[in-house]
Amino acid sequence: MQTYSDDDGQTFMKPEIIQNVTKSNWKWIGFGPPSGILLKSNRILIPSYYSTHLNDNGLLSTGIVMLNDFNGQIDKWFIGGEFSANDELFPNIFPNECQAVELSKPNSIFINARSFGTKRIGVYSLDGGITFSKVNLINNLVQPLTGCQGSMIRHPRTNELFYSGLADINIIRRNLTLYKSNDNGLNWTFLKLIYEQSSAYSSLTILPDQSIGLLYEWANKTDLIFQPDYITFTVVWRP
Numbered sequence: 291m292q293t294y295s296d297d298d299g300q301t302f303m304k305p306e307i308i309q310n311v312t313k314s315n316w317k318w319i320g321f322g323p324p325s326g327i328l329l330k331s332n333r334i335l336i337p338s339y340y341s342t343h344l345n346d347n348g349l350l351s352t353g354i355v356m357l358n359d360f361n362g363q364i365d366k367w368f369i370g371g372e373f374s375a376n377d378e379l380f381p382n383i384f385p386n387e388c389q390a391v392e393l394s395k396p397n398s399i400f401i402n403a404r405s406f407g408t409k410r411i412g413v414y415s416l417d418g419g420i421t422f423s424k425v426n427l428i429n430n431l432v433q434p435l436t437g438c439q440g441s442m443i444r445h446p447r448t449n450e451l452f453y454s455g456l457a458d459i460n461i462i463r464r465n466l467t468l469y470k471s472n473d474n475g476l477n478w479t480f481l482k483l484i485y486e487q488s489s490a491y492s493s494l495t496i497l498p499d500q501s502i503g504l505l506y507e508w509a510n511k512t513d514l515i516f517q518p519d520y521i522t523f524t525v526v527w528r529p
Contacts, residue, residue, distance in 0.1 A: 292364060306364045311356050311476075313369075316340045320474040321356070322442055323387060324493035330396040331469060334358040335370070335419050337388035337401055353385030353403055354421040370419040375403070380381040383411055383425055386437070390419075391444040391451060393474050400451070400475040402428070404437040408459040413473050430478050432468065435461045445502070447529060451475055454484065454492040454504055454526075463490045463516040466506055468526050488512045492525075 293305040312319060318341040326336035336356040343350040345509075360366040375383040381510040385403040393400055397418040405411045410431040414423045433440070435458055438445040440455030450470055457467040469478040484492075485508050492506035504526045507518035 294360065294362070308364060308367050310365070311367045311369055312340075314340050317342055320386065322389065323390075323439060323491065326356075326390055327390050329392050329399075329418055331418060332359070332361070332416055334362055335390055335392075335399065337390040337403075339386040339388060339403075351384045351386040352386050353401065353413070353422075353425075355390070355399075355401075355415075357419055359483075371415060371422045373413045373425055374420040375425040383407070385411055385413070385425065387439045389440065391440040391442055391475075393444065394449050398474075401429075402440065402453060402475060404433065404439060406436055407437055407502075408432055408437075410440065410455070410524055416520065428478065429474070431455065432459050434458055434463050438463055439491045441492045441504075443494045443496060443502070445500070445529075446496065447500055452481075452494055452502055452527065453478060454488065454494050454506070462488070462512060464488050464512065466490075466492060466508070468504070470473045481527065484524075488516055490516045497525070500529045501525050 291305045296475050321338045338354050339351045341351045354372045355370040357370045358367045384406045388400045388401050388403040399415040401413050403411050410428040411425050412428045413425050413498045438456050442453045444451050453469045458465045466484040468481040470481050471478045488509040491508050497503050505523045507521050509519040
């Protein structure tokens, strides 16, 4: 389903159904979260994932992108490349809850995704999301056991990548942390701890003054199953 706002989200157009971006054997499809991107070529790219397993929980999922070259026209969406891995070298990969950025070279895409293990995974495309490279583990971006969503953006002025996610390999969701990459996502360095206690999903954004803002959920209590008490927006980096 697709809708549109031209007043910064205060009102939205009537939703329309997108008909041509699923396959008959898919049982589940998820988009992001939190967002898609607009490429320099004017292509819209929505990082997504699907599962042919009936009761999806991130297990047995495959990463994919949805593409549109006509300003989001409802009948012009199409399925792009897929990416996945589950073998002796990379067990329990199953990409889901994917985030994408366009790198400085046009149509060069890096996707940072949740896996079903304790490390994030990365994959590249050189053709605007039509095909993807092999999936690789991002060894210095850890996540809770079975994973959790993370957010990633590229700073338009510095070309650095920023990532927010949970830096803890236990099953408890906590330690929301900000990282930075200067080499297109190959390596990541710690910037700051955002929130030490219970936290989970987040969304990074570039503000008008080129600072970076972060919207995230958090809780006062630590439970096995995270339930947010609050949602907070804060500035986490200034140029």
